[in-house]
Amino acid sequence: METMIRDVINRFVRESPDNRFPDSGEPYFDEPLVGFAAAGNPLFVDYQRIIGGFHRTPQEILAGAQTVITWALPVTRATRESNRREDRWPSREWSLTRNNGENFNSALRRHLVAWLEGDGHKAVAPQLEPGWRQLDDPAAGIASTWSERHAAYAAGLGTFSLNDALITARGIAHRLGSVITDLVLSPTPRTAPDFRHNCLWFREGTCGACIGRCPVGALSRQGHDKTRCRAYVYGAVPGAVGKRYGVAQTGCGLCQTRVPCEAMVPPGRKPMGNGAW
Ligand code: SF4
Numbered sequence: 001m002e003t004m005i006r007d008v009i010n011r012f013v014r015e016s017p018d019n020r021f022p023d024s025g026e027p028y029f030d031e032p033l034v035g036f037a038a039a040g041n042p043l044f045v046d047y048q049r050i051i052g053g054f055h056r057t058p059q060e061i062l063a064g065a066q067t068v069i070t071w072a073l074p075v076t077r078a079t080r081e082s083n084r085r086e087d088r089w090p091s092r093e094w095s096l097t098r099n100n101g102e103n104f105n106s107a108l109r110r111h112l113v114a115w116l117e118g119d120g121h122k123a124v125a126p127q128l129e130p131g132w133r134q135l136d137d138p139a140a141g142i143a144s145t146w147s148e149r150h151a152a153y154a155a156g157l158g159t160f161s162l163n164d165a166l167i168t169a170r171g172i173a174h175r176l177g178s179v180i181t182d183l184v185l186s187p188t189p190r191t192a193p194d195f196r197h198n199c200l201w202f203r204e205g206t207c208g209a210c211i212g213r214c215p216v217g218a219l220s221r222q223g224h225d226k227t228r229c230r231a232y233v234y235g236a237v238p239g240a241v242g243k244r245y246g247v248a249q250t251g252c253g254l255c256q257t258r259v260p261c262e263a264m265v266p267p268g269r270k271p272m273g274n275g276a277w
Pocket residue numbers: 161162163198199200201202206207208209210211259260261262266
């Protein structure tokens with residue numbers, strides 16, 4: 001059944017016309033990474049302490065939840081290369097991927113829910129549920145009631161980074177998604193030795209390339225200033241290039257391109273150990 005679910009996701013990414021730039025017909029995303037987490041994984045309860053009590057467990061979203069299906073949609077090389085050349089605003093390709101590509105990601109969520117329901121299972125895409133919301137929490141800062149990144153971490157797709165993203169086997173430039181179901185699937189093992197292993201800064205105290213890529217100083221050795229980042233990504237950038245690109249959401253992604261973790265787990269200087277991705 002796990003293989004069948006992967007096939008459903010892969011085929012939709014490969015064949016959906018929504019995964020295409022309107023002008024060139026090239027895809028927004030390459031073949032996805034897919035992982036499964038047990039809905040009862042204690043991590044989901046831990047997240048209510050780590051992120052905040054507002055973060056919901058799979059069972060709170062879907063009664064009888066058994067599995068969280070997650071995926072990472074890697075941004076194509078051509079789009080990553082276009083963003084590598086930028087220093088101030090994201091490239092047009094990057095912004096279209098953020099806006100239209102995320103619309104496709106939501107279509108994928110709905111497609112998988114419909115497929116599972118058609119096969120007789122309950123299924124919910126947490127980010128499309130009416131109860132999903134973003135909030136500015138006094139302790140956690142800007143957060144949401146369901147974190148696709150944390151779901152993907154629980155499902156073994158990657159580990160966290162200095163710039164608050166998730167570094168997967170295909171790197172950091174991607175969009176994430178998830179669906180909760182009452183179907184029992186074998187969990188994907190989390191093989192990384194710790195939750196920040198794939199980031200060179202945390203693994204061996206080197207790199208920091210993303211710090212220099214941020215045009216507004218939202219990154220430092222102390223981490224990610226979410227408030228400053230958000231003001232830029234949701235305010236300044238759409239104001240500057242959104243109309244020209246014809247999109248409402250532009251993203252930024254400068255700290256996810258022209259960096260060693262852009263499209264892989266960076267090898268670094270020291271051996272990566274058994275958990276190497
Ligand atoms: S650029 Fe370097 S320090 Fe920044 S997230 Fe990637 S590996 Fe970590």
